[in-house]
Amino acid sequence: MPASATALCRDCDWESADADGLSCPACRSERILRHTELGALAIAHVDCDAFYATIEKRDDPALGDKPVLVGGSKRGVVAAACYIARRYGIRSAMPMFKALEACPHAVVVPPDMEKYSRIGRQVRDIMTARTPLVEPLSIDEAFLDLGGTEGVHGGSPARTMAAMAREIEAEIGITVSVGLSYNKFLAKIASDLDKPRGFAVIGKADAEDFLSTKPVGLLWGVGAALQKRLANDNIHRIGELRQYSEAELVRRYGAIGTRLARFSRGDDRRTVKPGRPAKSVSSETTFNEDIRALDKLTAKLWKQCDRVGRRMRKNRLIGRTATLKLRTADFKILTRSRTLPAPTQSADILFQAALALLEREADGRYFRLIGVGLSGLESEDNAPMADLFGENDARAAALEKTVDDLRDRFGVAAPVKGRSLGPKAK
C-alpha cells in the first residue's frame, strides 16, 4: 500500500496517491475517502447509527421502511429514532408523545436493553480485535487509537476502520459511522458529519479552518451556561476564541479556559483510555399516570432498586453512592444522593437509602418518573473491611445472591419481595 495514499475506497480497499475520479476504478463504488492526511490519522470515533432502532429493524424486516421509535409507552421518552423517523424532526430524548405528534404513524418498539447490550458487546469485540485501545463512551460508541497498528493490519488506520465498518455490517447487520482524526475531540465531531454509514476525516491542516465557523457549543464541555457567558462576551464561533490567549480565557472563564484555548486550535491532549469502567449503574421508569402517594412511589422504587442490585451483582460491582432521581409532573428533574456507610450491591440497602431520600421529596407533588442508581463503583473484590455491626449487610447480600440464582433458574418472577407487589389492592 502506498504510504502516501490520499484516496481510499471504503468498499474494496483500493488506494491511490492521487484523488481524481468520482468512483472507484476497481469496484465502481462511489464511497471514496479523500484526504491529504489520510494515511497519517490514527484516532477514530465509531458511533452506531440509531443503534436501538437499527437493531429492531434488523430483527423485524417488516419495520424496514417505517419510521421506528424505540422507547417506553406514550409517556416515556424516545430512546432511539430511526433515520426515517428523524425526517419528522424526531430526536432521541424527546418525549414520546411529542414524537408521536410529529409522526403519528411511527411504530413504537419497547426497548430490550439486554439485547442491545449483547449486540453492543459484539460490536466492541470487533473493535478490540483491531486495537486494544478502545475507550467505550456508551453502549454504542467508542474511541479507538489505531496508532502503530499499520504493520499488524497491513494498512493505514483509515483502511482498518473502513474494513471494520464493513465487518460490523456483514457480521452484525447494523451500520456505524466513523470519524477519523488526530485526536479524540475532532474524531468525535467527524463521526457526526457523514451519518449514517458515514466516514469523515479531519486532518491537522484543515482542523482550524473547519472549526472556525462552528458554534462554540460544539466544544466538549461547553454547555448552555458557558455558551451564554461566551455569547455575552460576543464569542459565538469557535474561531472567535482564538483571538484570546489561553491565559486570558482562563482568567475569564476559569479552568475550562485552557480547554477552550486548546480545542479552538484543534488541540486535544486526552488519550484514548481503554476499558473505562462504568461510572454508575441505574434504572428508571416513567409511570403511566403521575403518582404522588408515597406507598405507590415506594413500590416503584423497590422495583428499580431490585434491577440495579441484580445488575450490580451480575457485574460483580459494589457502589458507594445511592442516587434517587425523580421527574415531577412539570418535567423538573430532581436528583438526591447519599453516601452509604459502605459500598454495597444489595438492592435492599440501596432501597433503604433511596427511600429515606424519597420520603423527603414525596410531599404531595405528582411525579412522572422515578429512578435510582449506584455510583462510586468498584469491583466487589475491593469490598472494604466488614462492619462491626454489619451482620445485616452480609445477610442481605447473601440472600439477594440466592434470589438471583433462583431467578436465573426459574425466571424473574420467581421470588419477589412483598413490597414489589405495591400497596394493597382494593
Added chain:
Amino acid sequence: MKLTIDRGALLKSLSHVQSVVERRNTIPILSNVRLDAGDDEKLHLTATDMDLAVIEAAGANVAQAGATTTSAHMLYDIVRKLAEGSEVELSLIEDGGKLEIRSGRSRFKLACLPVEDFPVMAEGELAHHFSLSAADLRRLIDKTGFAISTEETRYYLNGIYLHATSDEGPACLRAVATDGHRLARVDTALPAGAADIPGIIVPRKTVGEVRKLIEESEGEVMIGLSDSKIRFALDGAILTSKLIDGSFPDYERVIPAGNDKIMTVDNKSFVQAVDRVSTISTEKSRAIKVTLEDSVMTLSATSPDAGAASEELEAQYNLEKIEIGFNSRYVLDMAKQIKGETIEFRFADSASPTLVRDSEDENAVYVIMPMRV
C-alpha cells in the same frame, strides 16, 4: 452599650464561641454572636447553631450596659488581627444599628441585628447533675472521639455514647464511640449523682466544642443532663447541647471476648513503624499488613503504583503465625491514644475483630476490624 476589654480575653472567648457558628447559614441571625454587657463588669458572648449554644463571660470595663448581635466570624477575624496586648473598645452607635470597634488607630463599624431575634436555646429540666474533673473529661473524649462516625446514615453513631454501668465490676461512667470499623470504650469512676443517668449520645460537634473549652482547664466541669439535653459548665463558660435522638447499638456484642492470640509490642516503635510503612499504602485503602511469627512482627504495605515497604520489629508472640490487614489510619488514631509503653493486641483470626488494650489503662478497650490485604 459601651465597654473596653483586653484583646487577649476577648479573642479567647470569641474563639470558643465562633466555632459554634456555622460558616454558611440560611438564617442570618445564626451567623451572629450575641454580646451582653451587664453591670457585673463582664462581657457575655453567646453563639448557637440551634442544636448547641455556648455562653462565655470575659472581664471588661463596662461603661454602659447593653446588648447586641453581630457577625461572629467577622468580629473574630477583626479581633484576631488587632495588635497583641491592645485594648479594644466596643460601643453601639447609630441608635444601636452598628457596633463600633476601636483599637489603637483602627476603627470598624459592623452591622448588627436586634437581640430580640437571637434564638434562646431552652434547656428544659435537667434532672441529673454531677461533676467530673476536666482532666477526666479530656481523657474520655480523647480516647473515644477519634472513633466517632461521620456518615449520616447511622446518625446514632455520630457521637459519644455516655452512660453509667456496673456490668463488669465497679460502677463506672462509660464513654463509647464507633464508626463500625473501630470502637473505643473508656471508663472512669462513677461520679456522685451519675448513677441513674440515662444513656445519652453527645453529638460530634458538641464533643469538639467541649474539648476546646476544657483545653486548659484544671478544675471541675459541672454536667447537667436530661434525656434530650446536656449542659457543661466551667470557668465562666456554659455549653448547652441537644443530644442525638437515637439508640446506640449494643456495642458489647461486638467486643470480642474469646480472642486468645495475644501479642504485645512496644507502642512507640510500633506507631513509628506503622507510620513509615503506611507512607506507601494507597491513599484510598491505607492498608497495612501485619505478619506475626516467632516474636517478629513484620509490617508491610504495597501499592500497585508506588511500590512496596516493609519493616520488622520485635514483638512478644510465640503462637501460630498470623497475617492480618488493617487500615493504617485506624491503627494510628488508636495507638496515639494509648499512653502506656506497650500495646496489646488480641487476635482471633485474620477476618475477625481484633481487641486492643493499653498496658497502663485497663479501663480503655479498643476494637478494630481487619481488612483484606
